[in-house]
Amino acid sequence: MMARFLASPPTPAVGKRPNGKTEYRASGPIIFSDDRAEIHIIPTGWRSDGVSWPGWLLLGLLAIGAATVALWALGAAVWAWAPMGVAFELLALFWLARPRQRLLIAAFVHDWACQQTIAFPDKRDADRLFNEAMRALGVPLLYRVPIYGWVRLRGQRVQWQQPELSPIMAGGRVVGWE
Incomplete structure (x- = not known):
């Protein structure tokens, strides 16, 4: 099955992060079906700083x-x-000419997956989901390859505060948000 978005609401800018990057917020749930036909729901209010360009x-x-x-x-x-x-x-x-809006929606999927450490214990799975999201959004291969390569090179899983959501705790640490 081919990955596709079932819902991709607007993601307006809501301010700046401490590192100076613009922060965006999902105005509704982002619903993504991956290549395995698994449904992933990024909740309303989820925040992202978009794609990290090298x-x-x-x-x-x-x-x-x-x-x-x-x-x-x-x-x-x-x-x-x-x-x-x-x-x-x-x-x-x-x-x-980079496709900013399409990349932004894919970044929401990746940022969410990176913070769901129980559902995605291996960051490679979150990165795979990001690549599938870019493909589903029609991001040209010319952009997908270097961006995906950059994401794969970076091993970090940042735990950003999600103000409108509640943390899911396990063993005294945040393992996701709902």
């Missing part, structure tokens, strides 16, 4: 742009700076 990607983009301008300004031959200029333009287009 900072090095933006720094690399800026470095290529700066090097291109420097070579041009120093009078280097066109063959020396033109390929970098093309690479800069393509990467800038890649960065600016």
Whole structure:
């Protein structure tokens, strides 16, 4: 069976996190059926900071742009700076054209799954769900592969406070939210 969303309500911005990232809130339940036909319900009020883009990607983009301008300004031959200029333009287009809203909904699924440590004891399962959510939302492979790769490289499972929800406790620790 192919993964699909049964409900994906608006996720408006509601403020900033202490780290400066924008925080979004699900205005209704996000209902997702994965490739195994399992239904996952992200509750109304769930909060997410969206997709974590690798900072090095933006720094690399800026470095290529700066090097291109420097070579041009120093009078280097066109063959020396033109390929970098093309690479800069393509990467800038890649960065600016990313499907933000579709990625945001998939990030809600991933953030929720990462915090459900009983249902998803292995982070790889939460990451798999994220990849399936991106595919179900029609996120192009060009974006899915690097984003999924970045998520897989990062081993952290952040436990964010979910103000409108109640924590599920087990053994004195939060294992989920409802």
